């Protein structure tokens with residue numbers, strides 16, 4: 036990767052250099068011929084072996100070469116080499132039959148030697164400088180009066196050309212090395228940037244970087260997903276993208292929060308409002324980027340953001356807090372009754388007063404203890420569900436399960452004068468799910484049916500329905516009003532109806548059922564009419580549907 040980058044650089048550089056070279060190759064013959072005319076007309080000095088005809092022919096050829104190399108661009112090193120050979124030949128002849136070596140135009144040879152060195156390396160440069168030395172020697176030899184001054188001038192001219200050419204070549208090499216280093220650094224940076232981008236894109240958390248004024252520069256797909264948008268966010272202001280509200284429900288500006296802080300900040304009390312009005316609780320961490328450019332100044336270069344949706348965590352936390360407060364409240368009353376009944380009983384036993392009330396007090400304490408025990412039972416089931424302790428699935432024989440339940444509850448139903456019916460067609464399909472969850476749901480329905488039915492029958496049934504099996508528990512009990520049907524799955528909810536209140540209950544049974552149903556991925560259907568009875572049912576796939584066992 037690094038090599039290809041360097042080549043690209045050299046190629047670009049070469050193309051540019053070729054263009055400049057071509058321009059020089061066109062202009063210099065014109066300048067040289069103009070100077071040559073001045074020398075031919077004796078305005079400036081001329082060669083000791085000046086030849087009028089030769090100079091005219093050479094001028095035409097020299098200009099012709101300039102135009103030719105502009106039109107027929109050298110596309111290969113060989114073509115370029117041919118042009119350079121002709122330039123050297125014409126230049127040599129030009130000085131010999133034209134203005135001579137002691138003319139300022141001789142310094143143009145620096146350019147010729149420099150170009151030759153670039154395309155043909157050190158050897159090319161040496162040959163070119165050898166050529167100019169030879170030209171100087173030929174013309175010097177032809178000088179009729181070799182005075183010290185003339186010899187000195189030849190020496191100085193030649194030295195300036197050679198030294199200048201060497202210096203220019205060295206300077207160019209230094210500059211080339213610097214450019215190559217720069218290119219390598221840029222390639223390295225680009226590679227690192229690409230790696231970083233790939234890393235950020237693969238991270239599940241929403242990440243963005245902004246300028247110090249809050250303009251989004253880079254972001255990852257997780258941010259688009261979080262904000263439920265496909266918009267192009269680069270260049271947008273943070274406040275255009277995030278519509279934030281503080282814990283009091285007042286709109287707040289992320290840019291203002293940024294402006295007020297220059298250290299790492301974490302806020303998890305802000306919420307974002309979607310266009311449809313829905314709110315999402317966010318946890319936003321942002322850290323300033325202090326680049327070298329601004330290391331000495333106060334304000335950072337920009338900010339890095341990490342944004343997370345904490346709506347679920349928040350609502351779970353709130354639900355948990357509310358649950359603990361309700362449970363402690365619900366436990367207080369029965370515990371107070373038990374404690375009151377037992378201490379009164381103790382007092383009366385001690386003082387041997389009203390022995391006939393002992394039984395009533397014991398009954399009341401016993402009932403409350405039963406109530407507490409059932410609540411603890413429901414709470415422990417709930418905790419198992421939430422921990423996913425019984426998520427493991429197994430194949431359950433529906434017929435055997437319902438038979439077992441029927442026999443388990445037959446005595447309880449009969450003791451209340453109720454008929455317990457098991458409706459099972461001959462070949463009910465097996466289902467695959469968590470045994471504990473399925474049993475717990477059906478048990479809740481059956482105990483409720485027995486509890487809320489004063490006369491009549493309770494029917495436990497299972498029936499094949501295509502790819503599914505429908506399980507149901509039906510009673511002929513007190514029924515549930517339409518408004519209560521909407522609330523019976525809420526935690527601790529019990530109907531206000533006196534028929535319900537005359538039975539004891541925690542209001543947790545159907546809440547647990549609701550959680551279990553979600554775990555199983557099933558939907559509980561309630562059909563009920565006051566004083567007519569109720570039916571609770573749900574369907575399970577014979578082969579489990581593709582659902583996850585997560586709450």
Ligand code: ADP
Nearest residue numbers: 483484487514523529530540541542543544545
């Ligand atoms: P609990 O039975 O302990 O009160 P549940 O959560 O099991 O609590 O039931 C919630 C409420 O739903 C009950 O208080 C009752 O009002 C109503 N309910 C549940 N099942 C029946 C049913 N089969 N018939 C009439 N009402 C019912």
